Structures are given as structure tokens and as C-alpha cells.
Amino acid sequence: MSFGSLTPARDAESVATIRAALDAGLALVDTGDFYGNGHNEWLIRQALRAGDRERMVISDKFGALRDPGGRFVGMEARPAYLKSALAYSLQRLGTDYIDIYRPARLDPAVPIEDTVGAIAEMVQAGWVRHIGLSEVGAETLRRAHAVHPIADLQIEYSLFSRGIERSILATCRELGIGITAYGVLAHGLLTGAYAGPGGGEFAHLPRFHGDNLNANLALVEGLRPLADARDITVAQLAVAWVLARGDEIVALVGASRPDRIADAIAAAGLTLTDDELAAMDEAVPADAVAGERYAAPQMATLDSER
Secondary structure (H helix, E strand, O other), X not given: OEEEOOXXXXXXXXHHHHHHHHHOOOOEEEEEOOHXXXXXXXXHHHHOOOXXXXXXXXXXXXXXXXXXXXXXXXXXXXXXXXXXXXXXHHHHHOOOOEEEEEEXXXXXXXXXXXXXXXXXXXXXXXXXXXXXXXXXXXXXXXHHHHHOOXXXXXXXXXOOEOHHHOOHHHHHHHHOOEEEEEOOOHHHHHHOOOOOOOOOOOOOOHHHOHHHHHHHHHHHHHHHHHHHHHOOOHHHHHHHHHHOOOOOEEEEEEOOOHHHHHHHHHHHOOOOOHHHHHHHHHHOOOOOOOOOOOOHHHHOOOHHHO
């Protein structure tokens, strides 16, 4: 289990949440230099107390470009760029190394060998401990791993997003690559508490639109009796399902308040029976979700979906 730092929030509450996660044993903290335009890295620095750094595993992403209006405008993973980005991240984090460093997405203009080779130089120099990737396919994983061992792949994985089961999961297992699963609650749909159409960070995604949303919420309702039978929430059930897929999988759970940490800990401690897992697969078959993960232009940029 790990704690994700994505949505900007009140600084004091965010710092308290990070500290609560660390004190509860959630050592892996995930961020990106583009989360809050670097502000989230600064929050992690504020959360670090004496002795905390060695027990915190910082996973940081780079390369997602924004324009002044905050819109994402592309990826940048050239060696010179990533080395500069790393320098700024180290300064904002207040540390002299990052545990896992990775491009946020594949840069189509830069061979993955060049990107990984440059991060490998940073590993050799001691600024980075391990190399990770995000949302890349099996072939790219193999090419990257041939340059330098890849420690971890960050990729969306949930009851609603099971694309990695086609070939990526098997490749990670073959190469000994860990998986950090994000979107384990399908951006809120699998919380069991989604109220319906409205605003929100992910309301633009196809799975939240019209008939797609209605169909997907109906799938979630099929999970509720299983959660009720265990006296847990649908969200905890969904997280436990991801963790049950393999020992190499870590579930990335976001939290904006310290009191949310306990729910994540409870989900991590659940053991689902074979019958429960089969019932969940029956309630939410792999191909049952309505709508793609992202709009077509975004899907076209995902190496993991090719």
C-alpha cells in the first residue's frame, strides 16, 4: 500500500496527512514535479521530520509539460531535460536522492533507451536509487529493462481497468518488475459513494458520461452485497481486489485528510477468499465497464494501450 500526493489541498492538512501515512507504515509516497507545479514536492519536504527520510520511499515523476494556463501540452524526456528536472525536484524535496524516478509518460520523440540511459547515469551518481516507468507497454518495458533494470511500473489497474492483464502484467513478472497500481478506485467510481453527474477532477472522462456512467454505477452496485457481507466499504473491497492480484502489486491510494489513512490500512489488511474474488469477477467482468479510460486523443498517447 502507498500514499499518493496529487490533489492540491490546504498545506497544513496535507503535511499532517503525509505524516499520518508514514506513521501508519505507508512508506511509499508518490508525487510528480507537475503536481501543483512543484508545490506537492515542497509539501513532502515540509512533512519530513528528523529520521523520516530513510523510512520514506519517494517515487517522483517528471516530463509532463504545462502551459501557463495549467493545461498539459506534451511530454519531455530528453536526457538534458530530465537531469535538469531532477535537480529542481531534489531541491524542492529537500533531499539528495529520489528513491524511484520515472517519466510520467513515454515521450514519442525520444527513444526509451536514451531516457533510461540518462536516469541510469543519475543512479550511478547517487541522485536516484531506482528507475521506474509509467503507462508503457510490454515491448517498451523489455527495451528499457535491457538498458538498466526497471524497478517498478506505475499503471492504472482496477476492477474497471484491466488492460495490463493482456501482456504487461506477465512481462513485469517475467522481468521482476514491481507494479504500482493507480486509479484503483476508478477515479471515484469504485468508492461506492459516487453521487452522480456533477463537477470534479475526472468528470470529463468517458466513463463518467451519460449512459456510460449509469452502466458503471450499476456495476458498482453489484459489489455492494459483497462488501456488506464483510462489513467493509465498496472502496476497501476494490482496493483489496487489486492487492490480491499479486505480491508484486502495490496499490496507490490518494488521501487529503489524516482520517482517511485508516480506511487504506484496513483495505491492505483484508484477505479475500477465492469465492469472493470469483464473485467480484462475476459482478464486474473484465470487459463490462462502459467507456474508455480517457478520451480518444489521450488514449492515443498511451504506450500501454497500443
